[in-house]
Amino acid sequence: MRQRSLPLSILLLLTLCLIWASPAQGSAAAPGKQLIMIELPGLELAELPGDLPHLARLAAEGSVGLMPVPRRIGSGENSLGDSLLGKLAMGPAVTVARDASGLTYRRLSAGRTEIIILRSSIPGEAASFRRVFGEYAPLPGYRELWKSHDRFVGRLMAAEDSTERTFLLYSCPALRHPNPALPEPRLATVILNGSGWGGGVLYSPGTRRKGFITYNDLRQAILHTLNPASRPSIRLKPAAGSWRAVARSRRPLLQNYLVRWPLLTGYGYGLLGVILFLAAGWWLRLPASVMRVPAWLYLYLLTFPAAFSLESLLDPIHWRTIVGLTLALTAALFALCYSMAGRDMLRTLALIALFTVVLVCGDALGNGRLGAKSFLGYSVVTGGRFYGIGNESMGILLGAYIVAVSVLLPKLGRSGRAALEPAAWLIGLLLVLPCCGADVGGGITALLGLGMTNSLWLKEPLRLPRLARLGGVTLAFLALAGAWDLTFGRETPSHLGQLILAVQVHGGAAFLTMAGRKLAMNLGLLTQTPLTVVLIALLLAIPYLYRHPPAALRKFIAGNAAIASGFTGICLTALIGFLVNDSGIASAALTFMFGLGMLFAVWIRDRTGNAGPPETGP
Numbered sequence: 001m002r003q004r005s006l007p008l009s010i011l012l013l014l015t016l017c018l019i020w021a022s023p024a025q026g027s028a029a030a031p032g033k034q035l036i037m038i039e040l041p042g043l044e045l046a047e048l049p050g051d052l053p054h055l056a057r058l059a060a061e062g063s064v065g066l067m068p069v070p071r072r073i074g075s076g077e078n079s080l081g082d083s084l085l086g087k088l089a090m091g092p093a094v095t096v097a098r099d100a101s102g103l104t105y106r107r108l109s110a111g112r113t114e115i116i117i118l119r120s121s122i123p124g125e126a127a128s129f130r131r132v133f134g135e136y137a138p139l140p141g142y143r144e145l146w147k148s149h150d151r152f153v154g155r156l157m158a159a160e161d162s163t164e165r166t167f168l169l170y171s172c173p174a175l176r177h178p179n180p181a182l183p184e185p186r187l188a189t190v191i192l193n194g195s196g197w198g199g200g201v202l203y204s205p206g207t208r209r210k211g212f213i214t215y216n217d218l219r220q221a222i223l224h225t226l227n228p229a230s231r232p233s234i235r236l237k238p239a240a241g242s243w244r245a246v247a248r249s250r251r252p253l254l255q256n257y258l259v260r261w262p263l264l265t266g267y268g269y270g271l272l273g274v275i276l277f278l279a280a281g282w283w284l285r286l287p288a289s290v291m292r293v294p295a296w297l298y299l300y301l302l303t304f305p306a307a308f309s310l311e312s313l314l315d316p317i318h319w320r321t322i323v324g325l326t327l328a329l330t331a332a333l334f335a336l337c338y339s340m341a342g343r344d345m346l347r348t349l350a351l352i353a354l355f356t357v358v359l360v361c362g363d364a365l366g367n368g369r370l371g372a373k374s375f376l377g378y379s380v381v382t383g384g385r386f387y388g389i390g391n392e393s394m395g396i397l398l399g400a401y402i403v404a405v406s407v408l409l410p411k412l413g414r415s416g417r418a419a420l421e422p423a424a425w426l427i428g429l430l431l432v433l434p435c436c437g438a439d440v441g442g443g444i445t446a447l448l449g450l451g452m453t454n455s456l457w458l459k460e461p462l463r464l465p466r467l468a469r470l471g472g473v474t475l476a477f478l479a480l481a482g483a484w485d486l487t488f489g490r491e492t493p494s495h496l497g498q499l500i501l502a503v504q505v506h507g508g509a510a511f512l513t514m515a516g517r518k519l520a521m522n523l524g525l526l527t528q529t530p531l532t533v534v535l536i537a538l539l540l541a542i543p544y545l546y547r548h549p550p551a552a553l554r555k556f557i558a559g560n561a562a563i564a565s566g567f568t569g570i571c572l573t574a575l576i577g578f579l580v581n582d583s584g585i586a587s588a589a590l591t592f593m594f595g596l597g598m599l600f601a602v603w604i605r606d607r608t609g610n611a612g613p614p615e616t617g618p
Helices: 002-021 053-061 079-088 142-158 215-226 243-248 250-258 260-284 288-301 304-311 319-340 345-365 391-411 414-418 420-432 440-457 464-487 495-506 508-526 531-547 551-559 561-580 584-608
Strands: 033-039 063-068 095-098 104-110 113-118 129-132 135-138 164-171 187-193 200-204 237-239
Touching: 033 142, 033 215, 053 142, 053 164, 053 187, 053 243, 063 215, 063 243, 164 215, 187 243, 187 250, 200 243, 243 250, 250 260, 260 288, 260 584, 288 319, 288 345, 288 584, 304 319, 304 345, 304 391, 319 345, 345 391, 345 420, 345 584, 391 420, 391 440, 391 561, 391 584, 414 420, 420 440, 420 464, 440 464, 440 561, 464 495, 531 561, 551 561, 561 584
Parallel strands: 033 113, 033 164, 063 200
Antiparallel strands: 063 187, 095 104, 104 113, 129 135, 164 187, 200 237
């Protein structure tokens, strides 16, 4: 019996040893991860040549998006890749390797994770690009570089192994800025292809726009790809859409951004020239008959912000179209307001202001779709804002609203005056709500500035209890906006929601960092032109002069109480906007646009008794 059981015991022991030595099916080694970053200098990914079949396949089967490149990232070879590597902090130094075909690449390994960066310049070339008609064009040797990248990708795609590969392709052809002193805008086309990145376009809840992502989105997506245990605060995801349409929109967006500097510079100098002429005429006491023409011209120039918003529906990018369409829209709007106002200057100004207010508020209800391509709005190329109402539009809105009410206030009855406070709350709510204006600084400016202006109109003293009440209302609206963001918009948080989430993680340091960044931006804007010093002096002087007016000013206030109160309110609103917004000097300057027109119109009316022929309008 013992002799029979001995072979069975040996067989059982051998079986146990084999089971112990063989890897369990459920504990098989996880496949390695490989990230391949490829920069394609000078290549428009929307127009991939036919001799790059593997790169074209990556684009067709991957997810495509446009990404503003932050200025802190250099423009040299592999600058974006190096920046991403710095965030990954994998430890080992980068090594240089060469494949079987002689293509040089850089490799970074840590455990079973490997990152490969393909070379993006031609050896021996000091200048990577040459300028052709204002654009950067790649040197002839780059076509061979693209082909070598394509062959490298083909070999990786044909490899039969268990490695999980993720491809990151990016290209950022630049356009020369019309002002050589300003940095050239860079809007990169990014393609992600790999596990979880199917065909279509990239969507970021942080931008709320299909096909548009931020550098932070891409960095967190790469970190999550290499380490699925990481929890990105904003999850980049693929979405249905045409990748070629997204890639082709890159150049029009850049053109829209580049035409702004000469267009707005000309517009700004035109406004400034008319203002200086009218100020000189007032100082020299020129006849009102001489001053009417520049005054009417100034009112005509005030129609441009509304025209810029309207023509963004057509998205013109060629100069002839832009100039023709702008002149046609401004002429039509001015003629309409002029005829409806019975050719009266103040009433014409009020109608232009009302039209502007309605247009900006309507755009806020649509989360700022018009402002994205308006020449006076924000631009996705800068990466500062992708939705909502920008500070420029906010300044124009508040200035236009105060002017319209100042002109129409004498005709408002008791019910109209009672509606002033709810109207201020409504504008503040439109600006601060994440699903509308998504402009926290603008909401604070509106609630405090318009609240103070209401007190001036209604002759309520601006004492501590009134100011405390305005502060309480503002905090309540901010709390409402934050609750809205964290309840209904947690997947797509606005700047306010992102700040609240950051404070929850990092404490008060996150708020101080945000405040310091905004302060640094404002201080930088202060040094760009000496006119900012004049503007700040005006902001500080006018409230003081209102409280302690000289004899001539007392006479003006006595005869134009609502208008004087309104202009003082504009100064207070502009000062608050300057303090609480990151581009506050710009919003403060634009707040004065309509206010100066109101002063010029009143001055001419007082000199002549009427700014035009007798009123025949409504």
